Amino acid sequence: MAISWHIGVDYQDAGCVKIMTDAAYDPVNTLDSERFKFLYNSKYQTMRPAGRDTQPYLGAAEVFTPAGSDVNSFAKYHRSFVGNNGQLFYRSSFFTNLEYSVPLYEVKQKDQANTVYYGARVTRSFMGFNNRAAYWTTPAYLEVGWLVSFTSTSFASNFSMSFGVGSLFDTSQFGQTCKEIVVWNLPGNNSPIANPPLAPVDGQVQVQITPNFCRASKPGYDARTATPGQLYFDSSAKSSKVVAAADIALPAGTTVYPLGDIGAGAVGNLFADVIVYQGATVYYPTNPLSSETEYGADYYFSGANLVLSNPYGAARARFVVYAQDDSSPVGGTNDVWREFNDGTRDVVQFLRPGASNPPRLADVMVDSRWPMVQIIAEGYIDVTAQADGAREWSIPIDTTGLFPFVKYVTVHGGGSNINLGGFSGTIAARVRPPFTLFGYVDPTETGKQYYTGGGSTYCRLTASEARFYTFRGLPTRKYLSGGSSTSNLVTESDPTPIVGIRYYILGIPA
Template identity: 35%
Template sequence: MIGIDNLGHSCVKITKGNIDPVTEPDGNTASFLYNSKVAADVKLAVTDSTPFQTGSRYLPSGSNVNNYQKVLQAPSAGSAAVKDIGVRNSFYGDAIPYSLPMFDIKTRRLSDGKYIEQNRVRREGREGYGGAEPGYYETFDRGQSVWWENRPDTTSNTGDVIGALGNGLLYQGNSYATGDADQLEKEIVIWRLPADNTPILDGAPKAPIAGQWSAQFSKDFCRVAKPGYDVRTASQTQLAFDSSGRPLSAIGAADINLPAGVTRYDLGFAVTPNMLADLFLYVDDVITFPMSRFNRSLVAEYWFSGNSIYFDNKQSSACRCRFVVFANDRAPLTSGDNNFLRQFTSGGERVMQLLRPGSGNPPAFRDIVLDSRWPCLQILAEDYKPIAAQANRTPPSGTNSGQSFTVDFKGDGFFPIVKYMTVHHHEEFGKCVKFPQTRITESYNGSARYHQANSSYCQLTDNQATFWTFNGNPYNERYAENRWKFDYVPDPIIGIRYYILGIPQN
């Protein structure tokens, strides 16, 4: 429905099956594939994959160490080394309303177009007395992508100072070496959600106000305000949607077995090579985010072709994969004479789309504001939880087996996933956020396995999510001065900002 519901509120609603969107109570959240009356909504703010191959280290052109918005430590000629990139919040203008937003970084191998960020492997540490050595299971970027609240002078991995970053993201950039078969492309995905204890802007429900304009549909606009705001003056966080702030919908989501080798999953819709997806690998039927808590390698590359997503489980044993493919990609916007409304029949099903006015036929994914076939993500639970400090522990006899907290939510009628960020305080550089890591150490004498201090994970059931942290444990074991020594993180976890997200199931 586009219009007035039985409460007299102007809104846009899409319901499952034969449920009447006019009369269905808003509290029956699982009935709705979309409801513009939801105040705390889920959107992406930015996707940025622009290669940094400029002749200058600083952007925009003409900027310098003091006033840049984006900075690169350029690779040496012929080098395959990955270099640091710093991006200030100001680079994205007003698209990011939060100082510390929730973010992901997608890593794609250019030679074959496969995404490779789902990668945890074992490495061995340096040998000590008698050949003893620790082992480490660490995920792909090993926690080196960090969004800082106010980062002072930044030293790149080549030792050069590239200037104070301030409020922004510091991450390992692309690899551009000529002839390198594993050149990598990084894509930053920034969610319009806070990653620290900042409340969701305009996330509290408001009552509609008589006389306000709730919607504008024309050749120039396709936008609807949240209740209590006028669409003509509403800010980006006060709009339920517009053609640039689209609800985040899913074209496919499932929980499947991944045997060793290649697995194909039919999404039922034509896809492009650069779709956005989230994958979570786990074992033993315990749904775990961001990756299984056990000490084993997990490597699954993925890519898109035709109507399908493909997975390549590089390990010799099976694991499980919970995944979501979003109705979003990097294909350019189209141009044409489509107005805001498109209706057609596909596979015997009547389909309604709300479009960016002026899009082409057919529209690109980024032209589609809403599609009646694609459920939009909803927030089932969200909050910030402080994490207490712990005394440093000394392996192998003294390790922190973990602290936990549990969140209850109503998951009936939803396919749930977990998104969360770990919040840290660096002893030198202050507050920052990271996407979660599962990092496990096998102690040098083989008698202990433990999670490192900045490791975390969340275990999910149909109506509960339990988060675990391990402050106080070391991140490194080394033999020096005729004894084993332990290194501790300079930026322990001080909090977790979590979102339990639900995809309505038909």
């Protein structure tokens, strides 16, 4: 068939699995450095989900998971005793496949129906005396973070947890009444990636195929004895597939993007990372905010379509759509690998042994229509204070033939009796999803004074560089309290200033 793929040793005498972007490329002798030629290469570092969970706002309720647990033993804790906001906690033990104490993660804000995502929007909020102050930001501004050694001090029944997520429901902001937590098996602090690919070792087995399982290990690890973190794919493990990646114009109104032939199993098992930006350069999570402008889009899935709803002016959207089905295996007669034509192109799949025919999404480990996400750059940036708050950090990258994307979190220090928005406590550190905040305060003597919030960060992504911007040391918000004079000006500071950025630059074959 007109697709080039290989199981076995390559030019480095390393056991591997490779699928090429073009049948003209030789999977055995093509250099690994030519990344754009590979749809899949088991010698590359990639990313795997450790868990995903959705929690709706339950109103004035206190609910512990698992049933029968309490503040000392919960895995998940929903707490609210007021009309429109509440708290949500996950201990790290909730995500049973998690390999890191502090991981890369996201919190995605959704509507009450658990359908529409709000995370790709910049909206305005007023505050202070006579609403003479306002700020523009993204929903992640309200997130508390992944907490390290947290002890609550504001609840009637206080509790502690070594590691886990703290999040807030605030149904007056962004319409968010449902939270989706996505955790990846990658570090979210300055810890190195565990079990990196190593030099091949003579005599090791990299690929194992039996009637009961199919798995491939990273170079330098033997598939027969490898731990889950040392495997690239494993028929017994959960996996996610990139079923779409694109950068599209986003005019005002509704834009429908067909995801193509993703199979019936993928529908209903989709989630996405979406960046909405203005201009010709990609910025995440937002463009540098410098004017009184709301922009962005909500998005949702309708069958095999990604639908973006833009109530503002024209912009662009860059997105990656994942499909994940965690259901158990079912019996069938499919071989471990399957070759066919889907009507438009030739396809090769690697399946769970004995998968159903046709296979479900959960049975598909690798599909040549759905390329792997390559990590083309990763690292940690130490962020120190600057007199004016503004600093830049340049990371050179090579995205030749690849569709680049960025994911990062910000790392913060800790302290005692820290007010975290809806509650307080003592923490050793916390890790937050990135946000950008821009605002003004309007005293009668001076008129509007604009500022960038001290907790703001963003990344400018080009074909050759990821450039990060931080503003540590600047006030996080400003407002007027009790009057409109400059004498009533209140400035807030970050109780846990940013100390680092943990970043991942991803590449998907274009």
